[in-house]
Amino acid sequence: MTHVPARSHLSALRRGALCAALFFGALALLLAGLPVRSSAAPADADRLWQPAPATQRRADPAWRLDLPAMRADLAAGEVTVPRPDGTLVAFRVAPSQVLERPDPRIATYAGRAVDDPRVRIRISETVLGFSAYVNSGGQFWYVNPAPGSAGEPAAAYRSATGAAPEIPEAGRAVTAERMLRDPAPADPTRYNGKPVGLRVFRLALLSDPLYARSVGDDGDGSRVLAAKAKLINQANDVFETERATTFRLIAETDKLNLATDAEATGPDSCGPRNPCFDAAELETCTEDTIDRVKIAAAYRLRDPASFDLGHLLLGGAGNGMASVGGAGSATDRTAGCTGADPADDSPATEVFEHEVGHQLGANHSFASTDEACVGEGVWSSALEPGGGMSLMSYPNVCNADAVQSTRDPYYGHGSRDEMNAVIDPPFSREPASETQFVYLPAGTTDRPLRIRIGDAVTEPISDYGADAIAEAIAAVVGESVGIGGLDGAEAPDQRGFALYGPGGTDLPELIIEDAPDALTLTINDGGDWSPGSVTDTDNTAPEVSGQQTVTIPVRTPFRLTATGSDADGDALSYLWEQSNPGQGTLVANERTDGPLFSIFGTEEDALTWPYYSGRNRPADQPTRTVPDLAQVLAQNTNAETGRCPEPAAGELPTVEQVACFAEFLPTADYAEDLRFRVTARDDVMPAGGVAMAESTVRLARDAGPFLVTSQQGGTVGAGEAGTITWQVNGTDRPELAERVRISLSTDGGATFDRVLADSVPNSGRAEIVWPAVDTDRARIMISAVDNIFFDVNDAAFTINPGPGTPTPTVTDSATPTVTDSPTPPPGTSSPTATPVPTGTPTSGSTPSETTTGSPTPGDSGPGTPGPGSPRPGTPSAAVPPPPARPGSPLADTGAPGMVPGAAAAAALLLAYLLLRRRP
Template identity: 25%
Template sequence: MKLNCTKVLILLVFCLNVSVLFSQSYWKRVETNSVRKARKEQRRVEPNVFKVFELDLEKFKSVLRKAPSREEDSKKSNAIVQFPNANGELQSFQVLESSIMDPVLANKYPMIKTYKAFGINDPTASMRFSVTQFGIHAMMLSGKQGAVYIDPYTSDLKSYMVYEKEALEGASQDFSCLQDEGVLLESIEVDKSSQRFAANDQKLRTYRLALSCTGEYAALFAGSGSVTVRKANVLSQMVITMNRVNEIYERDLAITMQFVANNDDVIYLDSATDPWMGEYNTKTAETLDDVIGVANYDIGHNFNTSGGGHAGCIGCVCVSTSKYSNHKGMAYTGSSNPVGDAFYIDYVAHEMGHQFGAYHIQSSIECFSGNGESEVEPGSGSSIMGYAGICDPNVQYHSDAHFNYISVKQILNYVKNGLGNECAQESVLVNQAPIANAGGDYTIPASTAFVLTGSATDVDGVETLTYSWYQNDAAPSGKVGKPQSTWDTGPLYRSLLPSDSPKRYLPKIEDVLNGNLTPTWEVTPSVTRDLNFAFLVRDNGSGIGNGIGQTDADLMKVTVNAAAGPFTVTSQNEEGIFWSHGDTEIITWNVAGTTANNINTSRVNILLSTNGGETFDVVLAENTPNDGAQEIVVPDTPALSCRIMVQPVGNIYYAVNSHPFALDYEIVCVQYDSGNLGLAIQDAVTNGQQGVVLSSSLNISDSETIESTVVYTDITHTWVGDLFVELKHPNGEVKATLYNRNCNNGQDDLDVVFNDEGGAITCANPVSGTFSPQTPLNEFSGLGSNGEWKLEISDFSPMDYGTLNSWYIELCTLTDSSLGVDKFAANKFTIFPNPNKGEFTIKLNSLSGNDIKVDVYDVRGRLIYKKSFTNSSDFSQTIGLNNVQSGMYLVTVNDGERSATKKIIVE
């Protein structure tokens, strides 16, 4: 109960600061072209998508001065700050000052500050950021989005770039991990089968870090000035690096590293006089032992520009018995460009992971290594202990900011049961570990998608929890190429960033909806085999205490039986299907041996998605026999994009139909005719050069969203091989070429219907029939129909004459057949203005007393707005749709007793 009170108190602190929070304006969104005059920071790996914000640094720092130290009682913090996310939105965080330097070192370099923050409006979010003479550097981790980074964009430190890790698609840096994974301590060489994952034990383990650097590394950052100034600059870059590394170690492992008091003594500014001559392992250990003192640090490391990394051991933190084998100070990480998260996370966090007892997780034969239980990710791997971007086949360019389950298990085993337990400074946490539940084991049919669903409890609350499902099948030997459905051992499924959902669809539901059960890194097996999975739960610090995370994991197994499957839906698998509510429809599926073969599914549920497959929350039939066919009554839920799912009762596999279809919608086609025109087509003056363009317009007042387009032209002209015919949309940007001098052998006239479904043009004389245009007419699909359409014709040769006699456009749209029944008609239900710019007002009379629910869908059936409002007898509410494209949208209003859907047009 005390912990719950803590959370209430934190919430009260937040509420008391709301007025301060919303008056903050130190971040300002700007366009990149508005900061071109300032010199950009040089980056080797540039994100391809990012947003730029200007920062009032002094105003920002004034808020940070209120932040208490993490060692103090965090409940007293009234420092609430905002950071932009990758979508350009500002998120609120509670902030604690969290130094990663010994107090002596921190007092010597007061310009270097680091902070810990945890999310308020996104409880799954946590972050660490630094404030130094090099500006703000931040890493935000969340279960609702990918890892987000904030770095200086301009060298004047006034503008900052905000981006997700996925945006770093540049070539990998010059790096190779040289660690020999046969080098390990006896203390961690134990029976692997006896090692069950142990939850965190409510302890923060702090290790003293001695981080040295070569003169070459220092030269990149030192600048000019006194020795103290130059060392401060180098130390700042080291702190920026380790602050980000610590964020992951604190979240996943409850481990933090703190610079030793005299760390600046091993910052060497001159490459001519530093101790290193190309060998880094032994020399680093010797240097740290001699300068820092062998008893005065727990983990040692060196930064250089060599382009490689070597931990010197697997599990040697705290070990000081020998400088020449497993020694705590032998590790190094080198790169010619040692900045950015390609360096911090991919390489530094990786090498230190080895020092803490973790092995490589990649399974590619090109870089196969590990200890026989760790090679659990396909290809290069994508978590920290993998080789993302530097080993074919590469899953992605860079590592994601998380440790795989097997890495967490190995590191926790070392720091709790191995020599890593001998030197850590332990402190008791208020935060308690969650309890993970992966569920039971299942047998499923081959070549069939499935979904894993875990659960977790936490006495501190579950709102901060994030979840990861990891396949836990080590490859017995190096795998050649990308995963194949016929592999009966090793990993088929890649690792993913932690999510706020305890479910994982395998493959991703988007791929299944597209009919792909074997996307490159999530391959559904077609053979009999076992798939072992680990369900790892992170509490991300629970938003209390000092924000140090706790974890727990649970295991389960999926057995694939190739005597059954594939389990498939066989109905509603054609285009052009339309359902009407109240009708009876038949759903069919291939049982495929699932009633036997140790699967034993006797009953299934049949579900409907009305948003294209994002959710399946409409039950069409429940607990019906698994016999391959079921009649259902179509519900009264109008939708543009419906999908069917058949799922077993008591199992995890499922199947969906292959094509979306509409419910209570129908295609309505309207023909807009020019009438008789008799417009002359002027000859070209010079052969091969375009003549004067004839432009004929059709003004369409109907404002609908186009589903498909057909165009007819009646042109009298000798030698139509001279003609170019084009249709332009009213927006002036989208156009389609109908005819481009196709028939050039004396053919006359164009009496042609242009339709994307038509065949190739037949050059008869005259040219007549239904043909496909030169460029597809579906370019107009999804656009509005209203405005001035233009048919433009030009001649490319003299001596031939012609006339545009007439033409028409046929526009087909999807229309909600239920819209004619306004269930609020007697209650003065109106939406205005319509058309609008994305902002409109809903008015109605409702006596239900229930909340008014407003949902807005786009033409593909995707929910783009959802909100509930307090009821009043005369309801009036203005709705704003942010950043929506022009087109048709459906607004559904429900007061618990009645509902209605109206169409709006956004211009």
């Protein structure tokens, strides 16, 4: 299997920080002793996880799991699992349904961390052992049996981060039935505040012989079914919270295990003279591959009504392919393929979520036209700069346009709109047309053909051909039908023919008289049809309103703020995305249209979590600073010159250059208003609710940039008079900002909680008095009153306290966040939890400094749940208490676990030394 490696400048991302983290992490482990236990873990958690013997550790730190004790904890609804650093995390869990028909060999669970309900978990306990998948943006890891140990009496388990290599697609097939009409875009607010229904897809999931061999199939299919159940349980974590959609493996899934070459590629494996697949079609996902899935599913199941969506898993091919919108077509609903090693969780799950996203209707979301991204995008769907960030992007394939190293586990708002148009369209769905493929034994066409249709039989067909067959069948059914060849051919041949019935009519299966070996496969019945079924839930979608329309100057940072609420009391997360489509190269300073801003301004910092996954998650706060505040503070924007620094000819851009281009402030050349969509998520399982709202930011192309010019380093004294200066550049007119607010940060820009001047004329100069603080990391922010734009000074400066002044505590912050924000336009809520200071100075006077409270970002106060947490008054709305499960019939496979020991520390030290040696 071929993986595309991470680009050099992204693989070096925060290498110094990672080296330091590895070194000090190893040192801490050596000094602290073992086992290590998280504060979230119950007191007896380490009874489950013990360091594995050295013979089972191999190259990775490994642990042994007390599987009977784990089963008891799963039944009780609370378990612990280890992080890659060895600390234990406690989760509350409940059974999750991934099988249409329960199987005593398979148990699956879903849950959330006790200390942080934003951290979700999926657990599978099967003949493959115990497996866990944890997902919450930056926190992302897997717990799996160590290689070769699953099934041993006391298997070793390892925990590993989930940073996946990018697996590109070999092109993308587009169904001819994707849209029979082009409806007006659906109202994005149509789900706001409405009851959330859970859409259930009965999934026909096929697999090839290499997939069976990869999971160690021993002939009974139990390991293949276990691997599929594990995959779907993990993928449902995203589908349920993002789309209120879940997938369940159909009862006959065992029939879809093509475990041998004879079953997959034998000459009569799908009927007379009809192999299910050619051998070449199983080497990689191609258009021919996905076109054959419907034949294999029809032959193995013989009941087109038994499933809603079909998909093929290849065990070794490193790519994927799907028919865009195939889920909305009864004929094309099986046109999807994922090629990834089932033993490698991260790429397998991620590629599956991407390809099924195509089947549900989503196009690629990236704007790049570089390298492998050429020809893979659609202009109207290109809403993410560069290679993109979301599940429908190509983040690590587009050469210089790679914005980040892996996909974030979210669907962008454009993808969501496209999926809704296919699986939940705002118009009546047209009925499906009957499709049957008839396979004839050799010599059948040498004599007149008679076809039985229900109780009637056609007249003998002597002149075998499309017209004669169609005429004979129409005489029996009373309606015109279409006749074509097999495998997409236009005309019938000696192998057989295809029947396409009239729309909305369900025809009986064709039977060839006097040819008992003939085979008819019904691909889909005619009549009413819909993708999946919808069941009611007790969840209600949140409501959200976006930023009020404003006008801002060009090349000037700004902040967008939403207001959200949830009738169920669920805490919300927020994600702002740009809605201006367009394609082009990321590393270019001539930007006249298309997306300018990343979905997330900043990747999760390498030191934010105990390990680094490269993924991001929506914010708990409704405000998005554009560009990211850390970049503004670092002067890594195009504000001053209108341009970002470009790489030397033939060189890839640096991380800083990519960040600048991925958060590109509009210049006067940008030809459109900026359009944005905010999505509020309640993160409820299994049917997450979302609300969306749109906002417009107009550009004053003859104004800006708005730039702070004073305090570029140096020292000032507390209690002294000071002068703040800035470049107005035409921003003082009424529709922009006649007055501004001046705020001070004493912690390098992490917070701006001191207001030096609440409202002064936007004249370019203001007199203030420096407050009694002691800091060498002071920064100034000047923000528009009654507008959303702002700027900060270019460098930190020092404030020396006066005699006898108490020295305040200054808190450092690796990634700055703002708790004080520009005053919002009238009618909108305050962008932050920080109280607005009172008192407006008289124009021309020296304003007094006012200190405001600065609550911790994301702290919603006592009794307020975090995203996805149980609602007040209920045991747990997101994950209900599970019923006690009787003793599991599963054989003790010695499921593994992890609590690192001295070997873990040694491994970390070794990784540190290796990283230090890398060029």
